[in-house]
Amino acid sequence: MLQNKISLKANIGKYRFNNVLLNAAGIRCATTDELTKILRSTAGGCVTKSATPQPREGNESPRMKATPLGCINSMGLPNHGLDYYLKFAEENQGKNDNQVILSIAGLSVDQNLEMLHQIQDSSFDGLTELNLSCPNIKGESQIAYDFEAVRDILTKAFDFFTKDIGIKLPPYFDLHQFDQIADVLNEFPIAYVNSINSIGNGLIVNPETESVVLKPKGGFGGLGGDYVKPTALANVRGLRLRLKPEIAIIGTGGIKSGRDVFEHILCGANVVQIGTAFGFEDVKIFDRISKELKEIMAEKGYTSLDDFRGKLKTL
Numbered sequence: 359m360l361q362n363k364i365s366l367k368a369n370i371g372k373y374r375f376n377n378v379l380l381n382a383a384g385i386r387c388a389t390t391d392e393l394t395k396i397l398r399s400t401a402g403g404c405v406t407k408s409a410t411p412q413p414r415e416g417n418e419s420p421r422m423k424a425t426p427l428g429c430i431n432s433m434g435l436p437n438h439g440l441d442y443y444l445k446f447a448e449e450n451q452g453k454n455d456n457q458v459i460l461s462i463a464g465l466s467v468d469q470n471l472e473m474l475h476q477i478q479d480s481s482f483d484g485l486t487e488l489n490l491s492c493p494n495i496k497g498e499s500q501i502a503y504d505f506e507a508v509r510d511i512l513t514k515a516f517d518f519f520t521k522d523i524g525i526k527l528p529p530y531f532d533l534h535q536f537d538q539i540a541d542v543l544n545e546f547p548i549a550y551v552n553s554i555n556s557i558g559n560g561l562i563v564n565p566e567t568e569s570v571v572l573k574p575k576g577g578f579g580g581l582g583g584d585y586v587k588p589t590a591l592a593n594v595r596g597l598r599l600r601l602k603p604e605i606a607i608i609g610t611g612g613i614k615s616g617r618d619v620f621e622h623i624l625c626g627a628n629v630v631q632i633g634t635a636f637g638f639e640d641v642k643i644f645d646r647i648s649k650e651l652k653e654i655m656a657e658k659g660y661t662s663l664d665d666f667r668g669k670l671k672t673l
């Protein structure tokens with residue numbers, strides 16, 4: 359049977375993933391119990407909740423609302439602080455062939471550099487994901503919409519940081535933005551970009567109560583799920599066409615089926631992350647989507663992800 363020959367293995371540079379599916383930072387990954395559960399599942403590894411230097415409570419509730427098309431959130435980076443996630447990452451990275459991606463999201467350039475120093479000085483030898491795209495911090499902009507700020511932080515980081523780093527990006531909407539961010543990122547030895555974070559500052563309205571559904575920021579929050587898949591695919595594709603080949607791409611956004619993964623990989627994703635749908639379905643989603651993806655690959659006669667990665671046709 360062709361299905362038995364199909365491999366869902368993937369890699370980012372020297373880091374091998376036994377399965378192309380990972381969780382997206384923020385969903386069911388804030389505690390060591392949740393992270394361990396992901397590592398024991400079919401997923402190719404886990405991504406930790408984006409850490410700040412100190413533990414944070416995050417924004418006030420309600421701060422997440424599921425909708426028929428996905429979800430809106432304004433969590434505000436509730437997390438246990440870098441020490442907590444770094445210890446987990448040091449203990450689990452590479453164990454049983456699992457990758458642990460350590461996500462960090464400082465509230466300032468200095469906080470990001472402080473955390474990168476701590477990671478540099480640690481025994482952690484995996485991938486660090488620098489989240490420059492959280493839309494839910496009151497009074498703060500998403501750093502990655504300011505291209506000079508991205509250049510500045512990466513220049514300062516690569517002055518001392520010798521380990522492997524990926525950048526979590528927000529969605530871009532104009533092709534000139536794709537050109538500009540790619541020009542900046544191509545200047546640095548980045549291992550990967552992760553595209554996209556939620557579509558920031560959406561608004562869901564409840565017509566019955568005539569109200570917003572989230573308390574923080576007057577109801578504005580990041581959108582995930584079905585709302586974002588076409589934007590995510592465009593960002594994966596747009597960046598793959600512009601980034602140097604050494605920079606891998608993690609495709610994130612709107613994945614809830616094998617077909618969605620297939621589309622992300624056609625657009626050029628090396629690995630994919632599942633956020634909203636993982637929140638709804640928990641770790642069994644990795645089994646279901648792996649099976650669906652293998653069925654699609656079998657039908658098309660593909661045995662590896664390389665057979666179709668980046669091979670999206672244009673008309």
Ligand code: SIN
Binds near residue numbers: 431432463580
């Ligand atoms: C949050 O905690 O507000 C979500 C994190 C993110 O979107 O980066």
